[in-house]
Amino acid sequence: VTLSAPRDDEFTLLELADRLLNKGVVLTGEATISVAGVDLIYLGLNVVLTAVENLKSGSAAASDHPR
Amino acid sequence: VALREGELIAWASAADGGDLFAHHAVVERIFATTRACLPARFDTPITPELLHDRYADLFLALERVEGRAELAVTALWTSSPETRTSGTAYLRARAEMLATAKHVAQQLEDACDGDLAAAEHRELPSAAVALSSALLVERDTAAMIKQRLTLEAQDVRILVNGPWPPYTFAALGAAREE
Numbered sequence: 001v002t003l004s005a006p007r008d009d010e011f012t013l014l015e016l017a018d019r020l021l022n023k024g025v026v027l028t029g030e031a032t033i034s035v036a037g038v039d040l041i042y043l044g045l046n047v048v049l050t051a052v053e054n055l056k057s058g059s060a061a062a063s064d065h066p067r
Numbered sequence: 068v069a070l071r072e073g074e075l076i077a078w079a080s081a082a083d084g085g086d087l088f089a090h091h092a093v094v095e096r097i098f099a100t101t102r103a104c105l106p107a108r109f110d111t112p113i114t115p116e117l118l119h120d121r122y123a124d125l126f127l128a129l130e131r132v133e134g135r136a137e138l139a140v141t142a143l144w145t146s147s148p149e150t151r152t153s154g155t156a157y158l159r160a161r162a163e164m165l166a167t168a169k170h171v172a173q174q175l176e177d178a179c180d181g182d183l184a185a186a187e188h189r190e191l192p193s194a195a196v197a198l199s200s201a202l203l204v205e206r207d208t209a210a211m212i213k214q215r216l217t218l219e220a221q222d223v224r225i226l227v228n229g230p231w232p233p234y235t236f237a238a239l240g241a242a243r244e245e
Contacts, residue, residue, distance in 0.1 A: 012228050015139045015199065019234035020087050024108035025128065027117040
């Protein structure tokens with residue numbers, strides 16, 4: 001993946017991942033995943049996939065609630 | 068598991084299962100078979116207590132998205148922005164790009180005509196993207212509107228995705244204009 005010339009399907013993936021991670025109902029506190037006001041999703045696809053992994057491992061360890 | 072509270076059902080998976088796009092696949096399946104579906108953010112916890120406490124908010128939010136879907140529009144710059152060294156030139160270019168993005172946002176809303184229930188625009192989210200928009204439209208007309216949105220605009224190319232479950236418009240207690 002290069003940020004200089006991403007294909008259309010990569011933008012589709014970014015838009016979708018942005019919604020899955022930053023939008024939708026949250027019943028506990030709101031937590032937007034962003035760095036210095038920039039939504040993380042737009043920093044690049046690799047960063048996002050890493051962030052998702054972090055999110056999964058972090059929450060699996062921290063949460064006893066079913067999703 | 069399905070949690071039930073009054074007229075609401077919350078579908079949840081076990082805490083150690085699923086990934087981002089598996090979550091989306093489940094949401095899409097439920098979305099396809101119900102008129103009112105409120106997608107949850109990925110990896111958000113839910114308990115019967117939370118469902119009970121937020122029942123009224125959830126019900127209102129469900130009513131807002133009932134029968135509706137989200138179209139995702141990405142406006143991509145057709146030429147890569149130059150690297151500018153002077154601060155003044157940078158600010159001027161940035162202002163021009165912002166104006167273009169706002170203009171495209173207006174064009175999108177105009178193209179929806181009276182069929183737009185709500186819209187959220189994000190201008191200049193990244194170097195390659197002029198505008199990222201979420202448009203809440205009636206499901207029945209979403210495909211038709213999607214075709215209308217592929218409009219010709221100067222300096223940008225329009226990419227339309229969806230209809231998707233209304234992720235962007237699912238926030239609780241958000242008093243959006245309709």
